Amino acid sequence: MPCRRYRWGMETRELRYFVAVAEELHFGRAARRLGIAQPPLSRAIAQLERRLGVALLERTSRAVALTEAGSVLLVEGRAALDAVEAAERRTRRAALVGAGRPGLVLVTKAGASGELLSKLLDAYASEPGAVSVDVLLCGIGEQERLLRDGRADVALLHRPFDSTVGLDTEELSTEGQVVVLPAGHPLTAQAQVRMADVTALSDLPPPRRPGPDGTYPDGPGPQVRDSTQLYQLIALGRASAVLPESCRADLRRDLVAVPVLDAPTVTTVIAWPPHSRSLALAGLIRTAIRL
Amino acid sequence: MPCRRYRWGMETRELRYFVAVAEELHFGRAARRLGIAQPPLSRAIAQLERRLGVALLERTSRAVALTEAGSVLLVEGRAALDAVEAAERRTRRAALVGAGRPGLVLVTKAGASGELLSKLLDAYASEPGAVSVDVLLCGIGEQERLLRDGRADVALLHRPFDSTVGLDTEELSTEGQVVVLPAGHPLTAQAQVRMADVTALSDLPPPRRPGPDGTYPDGPGPQVRDSTQLYQLIALGRASAVLPESCRADLRRDLVAVPVLDAPTVTTVIAWPPHSRSLALAGLIRTAIRL
DNA sequence: GGCGTCGATACCTCCCGGGTATCCATCGAG
């Protein structure tokens, strides 16, 4: 009779449970995080292992560890959960278009490519059939995740800093880099400098930015979260930074930018998840390519 | 009390149900395909719409149509289901490595890059720490799907024929193309030809190959499924074909290949899903790059 | 050796996914 569910594949609930346990490596904590009791969680994981016919965790009653298969499922499962979330979010958003709600969400790093972005938005808005575009500003390395889990539809990325794996891209512009220094600093007397000159400034170390996991790398420089903090620290004479030329448009009056001859050039690209080619997205990309 | 499931996102069961209905545009047929009765399916879809707060289907009691949001969920949902399936398959496979079971599955089009492939497999097999590699041969345009749903881990693709969107790639080799003709054909007297010479052969039209959906495009040429059929038809004087140079190694004795000067060059690339960088995969890719 | 920790087991409850029977709207044939 009824209820022979187990005949199809995994349910997202099972995946969420497994990912929680695999991340915590502790059933109790994982259960608390999931808002359920520990026993059902144990059962669910056991059932998942039975269904897959695979041992995912080594339990030794004092410690929990991932098996080889378990670590595969952790990374693949995260990707799958992201895809499910993306489906949900994009569907919800698609239903709101027209009521003045965002038809597209564009994500880029705060304080980068500002001029390019505003030109793009202006140009697209005057296209026939343009939908409204929301702009989402985020930190470094977050864009890929936002595109994958559906919070954003399209991103402005900067090679070689941002990874573009798994995304479709089109190049928009390339530019050199400048070193940003406090006004009056000796180096600002020069028309251009080299990377060696910049790294030699041990009293003005490069700042440390948080990674995707929110932690800061070790090093001498001050920790910064956004460009306002960064500019203030440079103005205070506590740091210097090598940034793409276009940052000049946003610079405070007490900062000076000097071209760095041998810094790698930065390419701004527009990137989007390869399978989601909606008409609105295609229009935005076309506009972007035409600059 | 117990059971407040609905607080988290979609379940894969709901997605599978919706995709079935969206593809069939008919609740009864979809239910039959899913192996369940029609009423539970209606309920499940209604519940999904309630959960998302979004209308996915327009039902008019005689016809079912997708809303805008529904077509978004169809494409995003398929991608998500593929990702879940991929997680399941790759996890199962990861658990079998060591028992002589395939550690990696490489997919490529039948009858392409044969020499490169065997050199790659030989070179990789002699690496320290190599796992066993299964080779999967498939038709045109199937590779992307096999990589996405986890039936394969890595593919040999041929630009510009195969799409590489959403995949990480490394170029392996480039080659020109040749036209394959029956021995004794007048054109075989020449050392090289141009595309115009080939398209002028209206008695030897290019063959039609099935697309990803299994249907053949319209046109004059004969329908072929694989290279054996193709070679036989050429030998019979019913077709000709422009193929990468490397096909020469597989040619029957009664066929002749003539270089085509202005045909686009073909690049063989090794491609893999961007997030799945297992050690075994990395080793194979490294070997491939070193040719 | 007792105690604390943590995962597994036992057992209960009730929600929900599955079923069948039926209703109702629409379309087409006559």
Place this chain on the structure above:
DNA sequence: CTCGATGGATACCCGGGAGGTATCGACGCC
């Protein structure tokens, strides 16, 4: 216009399983 066929929605029932609490059992630690 009526009537049957078609196809989705509704009503209702049933059983499995997802959730809970209580407890066990294994291990590490003081």
